[in-house]
Amino acid sequence: MTPGTDLLLLAVIGIDLFIASSSRLRARIQACALQGLALAALPLAVEGTGVLSASGRVVHVVLAVTATLLLKAWAIPLALTRAMHRSGVRREVEPFVSLHLSLLLTAGLVGLAFWIGTAVLPRLPGVSPLGIPAGLATLLVGLYLTMSGRTALTQVIGYLVLENGVFIIGQMLLGEFPLVVELGVLLDVLVAVMLMAVLVASGQGIATVREDHGSGDAPLDAPRGAA
Amino acid sequence: MTAVMWANLAALVLLLTAFLAPLALWRRPGAARLAGALLTLAGCAVGVAASVTALVLGQGGTITSLWRTPLGPLTLALDGLSAFFLMCVHLVGGLGALFGFGYVARLRGHLGSPAVAAWVPLLIATMAVVVLAGDVLTFLLAWELMTLASFFLVTAEGQASGRPGLVYLLASQLGVAALFVLFLILAAHGDGTGFDAIRAASAPGAATAAACFVLAVIGFGTKAGFWPLHVWLPEAHPAAPSHVSAIMSGVMIKMGIYGLLRVLTFLGTPPAWWGLFLLGIGAVSGVGGVLHALAQHDLKRLLAYHSVENLGIIALGLGLGLLGMSQGNGPVAALGFAGALLHVLNHGLFKGLLFQGAGAVFAATGTRDFDELGGLARRMPVTGTSFLAGSAAITGLPPFNGFVSEFLIFLGAFAGATTLPPSLRLWALAVLPILALIGGLAAACFVKAFGITFLGEPRSTRAAQARESGRAMPVAMAVGALACLGIGLWPLPIVHLATRATDVLGVSGTLPPQALAALALVPWIAAALIGSILALALIRRALLAGRDVRRTATWGCGYEAPTPRMQYTAPSFADPVLTPAHFLLDAHHDDVAAQGPFPVRAVHRHHLGDRAADRFWRPLVRATIRLFERIARLERGDVPSYLVYVLLTLVALLLWQGGIP
Numbered sequence: 082m083t084p085g086t087d088l089l090l091l092a093v094i095g096i097d098l099f100i101a102s103s104s105r106l107r108a109r110i111q112a113c114a115l116q117g118l119a120l121a122a123l124p125l126a127v128e129g130t131g132v133l134s135a136s137g138r139v140v141h142v143v144l145a146v147t148a149t150l151l152l153k154a155w156a157i158p159l160a161l162t163r164a165m166h167r168s169g170v171r172r173e174v175e176p177f178v179s180l181h182l183s184l185l186l187t188a189g190l191v192g193l194a195f196w197i198g199t200a201v202l203p204r205l206p207g208v209s210p211l212g213i214p215a216g217l218a219t220l221l222v223g224l225y226l227t228m229s230g231r232t233a234l235t236q237v238i239g240y241l242v243l244e245n246g247v248f249i250i251g252q253m254l255l256g257e258f259p260l261v262v263e264l265g266v267l268l269d270v271l272v273a274v275m276l277m278a279v280l281v282a283s284g285q286g287i288a289t290v291r292e293d294h295g296s297g298d299a300p301l302d303a304p305r306g307a308a
Numbered sequence: 309m310t311a312v313m314w315a316n317l318a319a320l321v322l323l324l325t326a327f328l329a330p331l332a333l334w335r336r337p338g339a340a341r342l343a344g345a346l347l348t349l350a351g352c353a354v355g356v357a358a359s360v361t362a363l364v365l366g367q368g369g370t371i372t373s374l375w376r377t378p379l380g381p382l383t384l385a386l387d388g389l390s391a392f393f394l395m396c397v398h399l400v401g402g403l404g405a406l407f408g409f410g411y412v413a414r415l416r417g418h419l420g421s422p423a424v425a426a427w428v429p430l431l432i433a434t435m436a437v438v439v440l441a442g443d444v445l446t447f448l449l450a451w452e453l454m455t456l457a458s459f460f461l462v463t464a465e466g467q468a469s470g471r472p473g474l475v476y477l478l479a480s481q482l483g484v485a486a487l488f489v490l491f492l493i494l495a496a497h498g499d500g501t502g503f504d505a506i507r508a509a510s511a512p513g514a515a516t517a518a519a520c521f522v523l524a525v526i527g528f529g530t531k532a533g534f535w536p537l538h539v540w541l542p543e544a545h546p547a548a549p550s551h552v553s554a555i556m557s558g559v560m561i562k563m564g565i566y567g568l569l570r571v572l573t574f575l576g577t578p579p580a581w582w583g584l585f586l587l588g589i590g591a592v593s594g595v596g597g598v599l600h601a602l603a604q605h606d607l608k609r610l611l612a613y614h615s616v617e618n619l620g621i622i623a624l625g626l627g628l629g630l631l632g633m634s635q636g637n638g639p640v641a642a643l644g645f646a647g648a649l650l651h652v653l654n655h656g657l658f659k660g661l662l663f664q665g666a667g668a669v670f671a672a673t674g675t676r677d678f679d680e681l682g683g684l685a686r687r688m689p690v691t692g693t694s695f696l697a698g699s700a701a702i703t704g705l706p707p708f709n710g711f712v713s714e715f716l717i718f719l720g721a722f723a724g725a726t727t728l729p730p731s732l733r734l735w736a737l738a739v740l741p742i743l744a745l746i747g748g749l750a751a752a753c754f755v756k757a758f759g760i761t762f763l764g765e766p767r768s769t770r771a772a773q774a775r776e777s778g779r780a781m782p783v784a785m786a787v788g789a790l791a792c793l794g795i796g797l798w799p800l801p802i803v804h805l806a807t808r809a810t811d812v813l814g815v816s817g818t819l820p821p822q823a824l825a826a827l828a829l830v831p832w833i834a835a836a837l838i839g840s841i842l843a844l845a846l847i848r849r850a851l852l853a854g855r856d857v858r859r860t861a862t863w864g865c866g867y868e869a870p871t872p873r874m875q876y877t878a879p880s881f882a883d884p885v886l887t888p889a890h891f892l893l894d895a896h897h898d899d900v901a902a903q904g905p906f907p908v909r910a911v912h913r914h915h916l917g918d919r920a921a922d923r924f925w926r927p928l929v930r931a932t933i934r935l936f937e938r939i940a941r942l943e944r945g946d947v948p949s950y951l952v953y954v955l956l957t958l959v960a961l962l963l964w965q966g967g968i969p
């Protein structure tokens with residue numbers, strides 16, 4: 082436990098709010114990469130530098146950090162950027178919820194997460210008081226982004242943020258995942274994002290994942306919502 | 309394993325073969341039909357023999373399957389109660405199958421497919437398994453199979469029977485939902501799903517027992533057609549082929565009575581209100597059923613409402629039995645239960661007969677509408693005579709069987725009114741006028757049904773050209789009529805068989821000696837009745853001897869040239885009886901009054917709605933549909949909406965975990 086942990090967690094929450102309030106997709110992807118970077122640094126900050134001297138843990142920590150860094154800060158943002166270029170959509174146009182309201186709502190979600198994480202859940206010894214709230218906040222904001230996004234890319238980004246929230250909660254509660262589990266989760270995320278990137282890139286105009294699904298997974302009768 | 313169990317198993321195997329054999333012989337429909345009918349008859353004959361033997365010798369037995377389900381093996385168990393119902397199933401089922409053999413051949417073009425007749429033996433077999441079931445799983449399996457087999461039979465006439473079939477299936481599923489809950493409670497209480505295990509466990513507490521009783525009345529009452537759960541009967545019976553109506557109304561709805569009795573054996577000594585509850589149901593079903601029957605224009609719909617009435621009579625008997633049991637009053641309990649059980653058999657026989665008569669009329673004329681029938685007694689003598697016998701039996705007239713069972717219930721009510729504790733006497737006493745009212749109204753109704761259908765002049769050319777068809781149908785009806793007459797003439801043996809069944813209920817099985825003495829008088833009364841009728845006929849003959857006797861149409865106000873249109877119609881029979889009861893009924897008149905000295909046109913139409921259906925079930929079903937439509941609006945078909953639900957659920961869960969309501 083180091084002061085670095087709290088700083089990293091605060092940064093993660095800040096990035097959540099930034100993503101929710103930004104309309105440019107490129108900025109969202111970059112913020113996402115930045116969040117990946119912060120997450121990659123999180124194990125190091127939690128364990129402190131002392132871990133590097135403990136022989137058994139080194140391999141684990143280094144592997145996990147490297148994998149997170151490679152995937153979340155480099156490979157996935159790269160794939161998303163490419164998909165964005167191919168689909169030709171640069172901005173979140175006509176969002177369901179206006180950006181100002183989005184910011185307010187996400188701030189509310191962050192507040193809820195903090196209230197739950199501090200007032201409701203028991204305080205865990207040896208865990209940063211920010212840990213659970215930050216994880217919950219990221220999870221809720223990610224879910225909100227997936228839900229409110231009109232473009233497919235925003236939904237993918239929301240999914241990534243949600244996944245990051247799960248990662249933080251896990252990191253805070255368990256201290257560490259078994260290596261296999263950690264790598265497996267990362268692989269899952271990678272495959273899912275690649276798949277979605279391909280879908281986004283193959284669409285034209287404001288192609289959304291929703292519409293791509295719509296062809297194969299059409300509801301039984303005419304959609305009743307304002308889709 | 310005893311010999312009777314082997315015989316019962318053989319009957320089941322024969323019936324299942326009868327179900328499968330026509331499928332194997334599908335290339336030769338004639339042979340398939342014959343094989344199916346013969347095997348069914350053989351199975352039913354073996355079944356009747358086995359169940360009567362079991363009743364007479366007081367034998368029982370169990371068979372346990374080698375194959376074990378997770379809830380234990382499937383069990384068949386035979387005791388007095390199941391043996392009595394088994395006898396009814398095979399007797400009425402066999403007569404229905406015999407009738408159906410001729411009926412299906414006659415109506416080959418009308419039925420969707422003759423192959424549908426193959427479901428009849430399966431229906432009989434599943435009913436037999438229902439009464440033989442020795443554990444919850446076997447019972448529910450057979451119960452559901454029975455529902456399915458009868459559903460396919462109800463929908464046999466194709467498109468037009470779709471809605472009645474659906475109503476029937478929905479009602480059955482509603483009922484079986486209550487049964488599942490009931491048996492879950494019983495099995496949890498009894499530490500096992502075997503009926504023996506449930507019975508061996510100490511009787512459940514008062515609240516549990518009351519819940520079980522109410523669930524049983526709802527679940528089994530749906531099958532039995534208790535008011536207001538009867539709404540499927542007037543829909544399904546007219547839609548089904550007639551021999552199927554005969555079997556369904558004759559025995560299948562009695563499976564509800566059997567289930568109710570079987571569950572009562574698990575619940576220990578009943579409190580008095582159970583008896584009063586059933587008395588109330590019986591009174592409402594009986595009077596409501598017969599009043600609605602009076603107003604019907606369709607012969608089979610009329611008969612369907614009479615099933616409601618007769619199940620009401622059975623419920624009155626059961627209610628008296630429960631009252632007697634609750635007070636430890638053996639004679640009242642024995643009379644009530646024996647009367648109810650005997651009425652199960654009797655109603656099976658005469659209602660089967662009447663539905664077969666309606667089927668024969670339909671096969672000959674192509675209609676069941678009273679406005680197109682008439683004068684059939686001379687054209688179809690066997691059908692007419694049998695229908696008359698059935699009508700006399702259902703109205704409870706001696707010397708037919710309906711009299712005997714209603715007589716037992718009357719005796720039970722008299723015994724209750726004199727020997728029960730003072731607080732309950734009045735209720736037992738109230739049974740007497742209700743039963744008398746039901747009998748009187750039923751008589752009025754069958755004067756109408758028989759008179760309009762079989763007497764007078766034909767109201768359509770189809771009725772004028774009607775004739776008896778085939779041999780199987782008349783034979784089945786004649787056998788049924790003779791059985792009704794036989795039980796009415798010599799009731800004691802059958803009454804003794806019924807008391808074997810009441811033994812299982814924990815009632816001291818013997819009937820009070822006065823009742824037995826009264827029953828012993830029945831043959832003499834019947835003989836006196838028949839003798840006086842014969843004497844009157846002889847006197848008439850003697851008086852008319854040597855005089856000029858002309859046969860002509862029934863006297864109709866002295867018109868010179870009467871036409872069939874000048875006869876009494878069905879509503880003109882019903883209206884005088886129904887008018888005083890209009891405050892109870894939703895009657896709709898559609899009248900165009902005759903005007904002027906030379907009226908050109910006058911119309912009197914009469915239609916009776918069913919309050920239970922129109923005021924209770926229809927609004928309930930509408931509200932349910934509206935509710936589900938509202939819920940279905942949640943299904944929007946796009947991912948973000950579902951994600952909103954996920955987020956809202958997650959937040960709600962977190963808040964709930966946080967102690968926020």
